[in-house]
Amino acid sequence: MKVTIEVNGGPVSAEVEDRTLLVHYIRETAGLTATNVGCDTTSCGACTVLLDGESVKSCTVLAAQADGHAVTTVEGLTGQDGELHPVQRAFREQHGLQCGFCTPGMIMATVSLLEHNPKPTRAEVREGLEGNLCRCTGYHNIVSAVVDASGQEVAR
Amino acid sequence: MIPVQFGYRRASSVDEALALLAEHGDDAKLLAGGHSLLPLMKLRLAAPEVLVDIAPVEELHHVRIDGEDVVIGALARYHDLQGDEVLREHAPLLAHVAGVVGDQQVRHRGTIGGSIAHADPAADLPAAILASDAVLVARGQEGERRIPAADFFLGPFTTSLTPEELLTEIRVPRQTGLGWGFEKFTRRAIDWAIVGVAVSGKRVGLINMGGTPVRASAAEEALARGASVAEAAELAAEGTSPPDEPHATTEYRRHLARVLTARALETSAGSR
Ligand SMILES: Cc1cc2nc3c(=O)[nH]c(=O)nc-3n(C[C@H](O)[C@H](O)[C@H](O)COP(=O)(O)OP(=O)(O)OC[C@H]3O[C@@H](n4cnc5c(N)ncnc54)[C@H](O)[C@@H]3O)c2cc1C
Ligand code: FES
Ligand code: FES
Numbered sequence: 001m002k003v004t005i006e007v008n009g010g011p012v013s014a015e016v017e018d019r020t021l022l023v024h025y026i027r028e029t030a031g032l033t034a035t036n037v038g039c040d041t042t043s044c045g046a047c048t049v050l051l052d053g054e055s056v057k058s059c060t061v062l063a064a065q066a067d068g069h070a071v072t073t074v075e076g077l078t079g080q081d082g083e084l085h086p087v088q089r090a091f092r093e094q095h096g097l098q099c100g101f102c103t104p105g106m107i108m109a110t111v112s113l114l115e116h117n118p119k120p121t122r123a124e125v126r127e128g129l130e131g132n133l134c135r136c137t138g139y140h141n142i143v144s145a146v147v148d149a150s151g152q153e154v155a156r
Numbered sequence: 157m158i159p160v161q162f163g164y165r166r167a168s169s170v171d172e173a174l175a176l177l178a179e180h181g182d183d184a185k186l187l188a189g190g191h192s193l194l195p196l197m198k199l200r201l202a203a204p205e206v207l208v209d210i211a212p213v214e215e216l217h218h219v220r221i222d223g224e225d226v227v228i229g230a231l232a233r234y235h236d237l238q239g240d241e242v243l244r245e246h247a248p249l250l251a252h253v254a255g256v257v258g259d260q261q262v263r264h265r266g267t268i269g270g271s272i273a274h275a276d277p278a279a280d281l282p283a284a285i286l287a288s289d290a291v292l293v294a295r296g297q298e299g300e301r302r303i304p305a306a307d308f309f310l311g312p313f314t315t316s317l318t319p320e321e322l323l324t325e326i327r328v329p330r331q332t333g334l335g336w337g338f339e340k341f342t343r344r345a346i347d348w349a350i351v352g353v354a355v356s357g358k359r360v361g362l363i364n365m366g367g368t369p370v371r372a373s374a375a376e377e378a379l380a381r382g383a384s385v386a387e388a389a390e391l392a393a394e395g396t397s398p399p400d401e402p403h404a405t406t407e408y409r410r411h412l413a414r415v416l417t418a419r420a421l422e423t424s425a426g427s428r
Contacts, residue, residue, distance in 0.1 A: 001164060016162035020206075040157050042195055043346070045261060054235070061196050061265065064164045065187075065209060085332040113260060130345040131259025 004069045006011070007032065008076030022056075023047045025063035026073060034074045034104045037089050045132030048105035051148055055112035074104040077111070081091070087111055087149040093156065096145030098136035106132050110146050121149050159197035166209045170295055170322060173210050177320050178297055178419070180206045188270035189213070189230060191262055215326055216417045219243050225291075228326040230269025234258075237268060238260070238360065247328045248427075249336040249356045251283040257329040269323045270309070275315045275368070277399075278348040280340065282309060283325060283369035287354040287361030294302035300324075309368035313373050337423030339416040343403070350404045351412040353392070356419040365396040365413055372396075375417055385425065 004013040005025065006112075010039040012030045026035050026049065038046030039094040040059050047059040077085035087110050090096065106129065113128040114122065120128060125146045126139070134142060144154045165184075168175035172416055177184055184207070185204035187193060188211060196202040210216070219240045222272040225248045235336050237243055238255035248267075257263060257271070257280050271281045272292065282305075285292075290305045308316055317323060340349045352363030353372075360372040367417035374394035378387055393410035400406040 017161065019159045019161055021158065024158075039196070042191065043260070048261055051264070055261045056264050057261045060191060060198075062190065062194070064166075065190065065211065107174065109260060112264075128260055131261045145258075 001064060001067075003063045005030075005063065005066050005068075006070040009070055011056075018062075018064055020063040021059055022049070022051075022061040022063050023058035026058060026068050026071065029063075030048070032073050032074075032075050036101055036104060038101065038105075042103070043133070045109055045129075046102055046105040048107055048108040048132065053112075053115065055109045067077060072108070072139070074107050077107070085111075085144075087114070090149035091145040092143075094141050094145040094148050096138065098138045101133060102134045102136075106134070106142055109147060113146070113149055119152060120146065122147060122155075126149045157198040157200075160195070160200060160203040160425075162197075162204055164209065166212060168214070170213060170215060172174060173213060173277045173322055173371075174295065174320070176208045176298060177322070180208075182319055186273075186274075187264040188234060188267040188405035190269060190270075191258070192218050192274040192276070210322070211267075219316055221246065221330075222327075225327045225331055226330055228268055228328065230272075230323045230325060231267050232269075234268070235260075236264050236366045238263065244329045246332045247288060247356075247369055249284055249288060249338060249354060250281070250328065252336070252338055253354065256340060257281065260427040262346075268326060272326065273315060273317060273323050274357045275309050275311075276348070277312050277315050277367055277369065278364045279369075280352060280354075280363060282351065283352060283361035283363040284338070284354040284356075285328065285358045285361075286330045286354045286369045286371060288331060289328075289359065292323060293327060294321045295324050296321040306371070315427065326426040330359060334335045335424035335427045337420035337427065339420045339423075341412050341416060351416060352399070352411050353413065353416040353420040355417075355424045357424075360392065360420070361418060362392070362413055362417075365393065365398045365409060367397075370396055372413070372417060373399065379421075382399075385418055389414050389421060392417035 036046040050103035183205035216231040218229040234254040251380040260280040337355040340352040354361040373393035398409035413414040
């Protein structure tokens, strides 16, 4: 079927198989490869993107379900001039990544979390990101990055 | 993992969805949030030939008051329900339970109707609607019928819906001001419950204590007789047949049901 998705502000149209997963549409059709496939079973959150501004696991959404909707990937957060989004800046600042595999998903889940809860406590961050796994287990600094991105003081 | 080939069809109204179901019969399956169905299709445990996407059906996303009932559209997502003011006031147990299903991403997709129609004995909302004495509204070619939650769940992943029917609404008698409590025992953050307990007023629903969600009738009767929370909770596992699995034996589940029922009843008593 013909699918048209607004990806990071611009339309991407393609004729794809009905069974195409959104994550494959993003990586292969739109050519944006920051979004990773980790578990492929809706568990790890590495494939998290925003669908109409809300975090979803794109390995468990059909491209067809996103037809006519807007998707934002981590590539879409960066400003025109290469300026980092506050959440990206905070992950860098707080060393919120080690190998970086989980990071695009962590960042997108964080953007959605802060949208609903702009000043989360550390405990709320851990709960809010429960759908994202970091195999490097760098959770402490990830939580610090989210707290930093929310404009709160990071407890040392 | 990629599902077997299928044809994707989109319905924008209940009538359109019913027509598509009638046209494709047993080969078709409804797709709501897709968070039970798509994982099964990716594992190739399900292979419908046609998916009828009902997410765009605007008429089924509501939460509203109708007389003595709160009426929830089958396509309302967990995320919508957890923050809904009407639900928080008149069916606070359901609003709370919607907020603890899976994780943030799952709650942005999964729907209450999908969870109920899927009828996983380990799912949270089915037991909560059972404890809320809800009535389910289904529509088919022949019209509408109402099914009490107690008659809806027939077995694991089996309900009294026919393949040509759509679950349209969940009608919950207002639980305004009633005490409520919810306990869910899991091994890891986003796991399904090993056992869970949902309490609204004097009704107790159990998760994963059998092939369907069940009411803890013996405990409820004890409460009605004026028994203490501790006495009633001791009876929580009476008449249930919980599964026996390597990570959670039948006896262990019975123990959990008693402990969690006591906790949920205590929370309920304190929340009034
Ligand atoms: C990572 C993860 C964690 C989860 N954790 C939990 C948890 O902790 N607790 C829990 O309870 N659940 C959990 N779930 C399951 C989740 O709640 C599902 O979203 C829900 O069970 C199904 O809702 P859906 O809208 O996604 O339905 P779908 O997957 O679209 O559909 C499920 C089934 O119901 C049918 N159906 C859907 N809507 C209707 C309708 N209106 N009328 C008739 N039939 C219909 C479909 O044909 C299909 O057979 C989890 C899922 C994932 C992926
Ligand atoms: S790849 Fe989608 S959740 Fe892991
Ligand atoms: S930084 Fe390696 S998986 Fe998270």
